[in-house]
Amino acid sequence: AQRVTQPEKLLSVFKGAPVELKCNYSYSGSPELFWYVQYSRQRLQLLLRHISRESIKGFTADLNKGETSFHLKKPFAQEEDSAMYYCALRRRAQKLVFGQGTRLTINP
Amino acid sequence: GAGVSQSPSNKVTEKGKDVELRCDPISGHTALYWYRQSLGQGLEFLIYFQGNSAPDKSGLPSDRFSAERTGGSVSTLTIQRTQQEDSAVYLCASSPVTGDEQFFGPGTRLTVL
Numbered sequence: 001a002q003r004v005t006q007p008e009k010l011l012s013v014f015k016g017a018p019v020e021l022k023c024n025y026s027y028s029g030s031p032e033l034f035w036y037v038q039y040s041r042q043r044l045q046l047l048l049r050h051i052s053r054e055s056i057k058g059f060t061a062d063l064n065k066g067e068t069s070f071h072l073k074k075p076f077a078q079e080e081d082s083a084m085y086y087c088a089l090r091r092r093a094q095k096l097v098f099g100q101g102t103r104l105t106i107n108p
Numbered sequence: 109g110a111g112v113s114q115s116p117s118n119k120v121t122e123k124g125k126d127v128e129l130r131c132d133p134i135s136g137h138t139a140l141y142w143y144r145q146s147l148g149q150g151l152e153f154l155i156y157f158q159g160n161s162a163p164d165k166s167g168l169p170s171d172r173f174s175a176e177r178t179g180g181s182v183s184t185l186t187i188q189r190t191q192q193e194d195s196a197v198y199l200c201a202s203s204p205v206t207g208d209e210q211f212f213g214p215g216t217r218l219t220v221l
Binding site for chain 1: 111141143150151152153156163164167199206209210212213214215
């Protein structure tokens, strides 16, 4: 069965501090992994995907198949990063399987 | 261009009533997905359409839930005999084809009293 686990429901860090949102997955095949973000009163939107290996808004995420993890990182948090973050897995180009989400709060 | 739209934005209904939720995907997008976002359950997949066909209905929680898509465009999610546990935000997403990025709508917040 496919499963995505985000162990932290809430994460609070100070502005300028590094931030890491954890994501672990279980899937027997080769997954596609994503991070989605939902800012206050906005739609859920794609932040980044592992196949693109790019940095978006200063965030990066590396797929670690050995640890089955896809943690989201940013070296210096900004107040505008406060949002709900969802890690998601997709198999065979079909539905997304989401984690429970982590609410990130950046304190000034 | 216009993004995915959903209506109504909010729906309050009484237990036992039927409700219909509508999704207008981005024009030309052939794949359409329904998800449910509820407290304690996170985001759950319900059903997806490729054109007018639904290859995967595995996420529909019970036979009270059904969905259809007509003309390869608009989709309607119907919940019959609503229960309080159906209260959630219902999200629709579309993508040009399956495998592409999914673009989400604003959601319909359903409250069953």
